[in-house]
Amino acid sequence: MTDLASVARKSEIERVASLIAAGELLLVHGPWPTEAAAVARGALGSRQVAHVRVAACGDDAALARAFVSAAAEALGGDARLLAASADTLSPAQLRIVLRLRRELAIDDDKSPAATKGSNDPGAALVATTRSVVTLLGSVGATLLVEGADELPAAKRFPDGGAVLWAIRSVAQQIPTLSIVFTGGPDAGELVEDERQAFLGWGRSIDLKRVAPERLSESISQTVGDRLSHDAVADVAAAADGAPWLAQELVDRMLAPSPAGPSQGQALASLRSATQALRELAWSTGPEFAVLLRVVGELHRSSHAVCSALAWDDPPYGVGGPSDVNRALRVLHRNAVVERAGARRWRLCDPLFAEWLRQNSARLR
Structure with missing residues (x-):
C-alpha cells in the first residue's frame, strides 16, 4: 500500500x-x-x-x-x-x-x-x-x-x-x-x-470511496508543500475517491523534468491533475484494451453499459431493462461496476472511465 x-x-x-x-x-x-x-x-x-x-x-x-x-x-x-x-x-x-x-x-x-x-x-x-x-x-x-x-x-x-x-x-x-x-x-x-x-x-x-475533503487532507500530509492547495483539491477531484489513483497522479505531477529534479515544482504547476489523469489513462491503454475485450465477453450489453457509466449517463437507456440488469449483475460480480445508490451505478476504476471517454468511438 x-x-x-x-x-x-x-x-x-x-x-x-x-x-x-x-x-x-x-x-x-x-x-x-x-x-x-x-x-x-x-x-x-x-x-x-x-x-x-x-x-x-x-x-x-x-x-x-x-x-x-x-x-x-x-x-x-x-x-x-x-x-x-x-x-x-x-x-x-x-x-x-x-x-x-x-x-x-x-x-x-x-x-x-x-x-x-x-x-x-x-x-x-x-x-x-x-x-x-x-x-x-x-x-x-x-x-x-x-x-x-x-x-x-x-x-x-x-x-x-x-x-x-x-x-x-x-x-x-x-x-x-x-x-x-x-x-x-x-x-x-x-x-x-x-x-x-x-x-x-x-x-x-x-471500503467506500474516500470523501474529497479527507482525500485532500491525506494528499497534503503526503506531499507537504510541493503542491498548492488548489492542485491538491484538483487531484482529489480527479481521483474520484480512489487513494491509489491519487498517488499515481501526484507521482506524475511531481515527476522531475529532464532539466533536473529542481523543476518538479514548476512541472506540477504546469501539468494539472486533469492532464495527469489523461496521460495516465493513455499510458495504461494497452491494459485497458485487453480489459475491454474481456468485458465484452461477459455480456452482449457490457460495452454499452460501461460507455454510459463512463459519461455518468444512466445505463438503462442502452437496452431493455432485463438485459441491462443482467449486464450490470455480471459486471458487478467481476468488479467492473459498483453500486452508487438506488438504481445508480458507476465504474469501479476512475482511470478506466477516463480511458473509455478518450476512446468512446470504439464502443459505437
Whole structure:
C-alpha cells in the first residue's frame, strides 16, 4: 500500500487491526479488491498469517493445497513442514499435524481425495480444510483469504460452500481464531446471502470511496508543500475517491523534468491533475484494451453499459431493462461496476472511465 493510501485508509486499518485482535471474523471489501487486501495486510502487521489467494486456485484440489500450504507457512516453513519433527511442535499441534498428514497421505504423495475414496472428493476437501484451519487456530494464526467474492457461487469449486461451512464450524470452536476475507464489490454476498455459511456472522468492512475533503487532507500530509492547495483539491477531484489513483497522479505531477529534479515544482504547476489523469489513462491503454475485450465477453450489453457509466449517463437507456440488469449483475460480480445508490451505478476504476471517454468511438 502506498504512503498516501495508508494515510487515507488509516482509520479503516486501525479498525480492522482492533477487530482482528479481538478474534473477529471479518470481510474487508470495496470497489478495488487489491486495496481491500492491502488494508487487511496493513492491519495484520507482524501477526502470524496464513495467506490463501482464491484466484490462484483453479479447482477443489488446488484450493485444498492452498489451505495446506497456508497452514504450513504459518508454522514457519513451506508445505513440507508438515513433516516437522516432534520437538518443533507442541503436543496438541503434533496431534493435529499427524492427523493432517494421514488425511493428506503426504508420505504416499496422494491427493486429499484419495484418502477418503475417489468417489467423494468433496468430503476429503472438507475434512482437509477443517484440519488445516484447526491447526491454524492452535497456533493463534490469522487466516487471510483474498478473493472472497469468488467463493460463494464459484462454479469451479463445486464443494466451496461446504468448505466455508467447515471453516465456520472450526472458528466457532476456536474463538481466538481470526479469519479475514477480502474481495471486491460483490464480496458482500459472503455474509449477506441467506444461502451462505457466514450469513449474519462477523463484521463486514465496506471500503467506500474516500470523501474529497479527507482525500485532500491525506494528499497534503503526503506531499507537504510541493503542491498548492488548489492542485491538491484538483487531484482529489480527479481521483474520484480512489487513494491509489491519487498517488499515481501526484507521482506524475511531481515527476522531475529532464532539466533536473529542481523543476518538479514548476512541472506540477504546469501539468494539472486533469492532464495527469489523461496521460495516465493513455499510458495504461494497452491494459485497458485487453480489459475491454474481456468485458465484452461477459455480456452482449457490457460495452454499452460501461460507455454510459463512463459519461455518468444512466445505463438503462442502452437496452431493455432485463438485459441491462443482467449486464450490470455480471459486471458487478467481476468488479467492473459498483453500486452508487438506488438504481445508480458507476465504474469501479476512475482511470478506466477516463480511458473509455478518450476512446468512446470504439464502443459505437
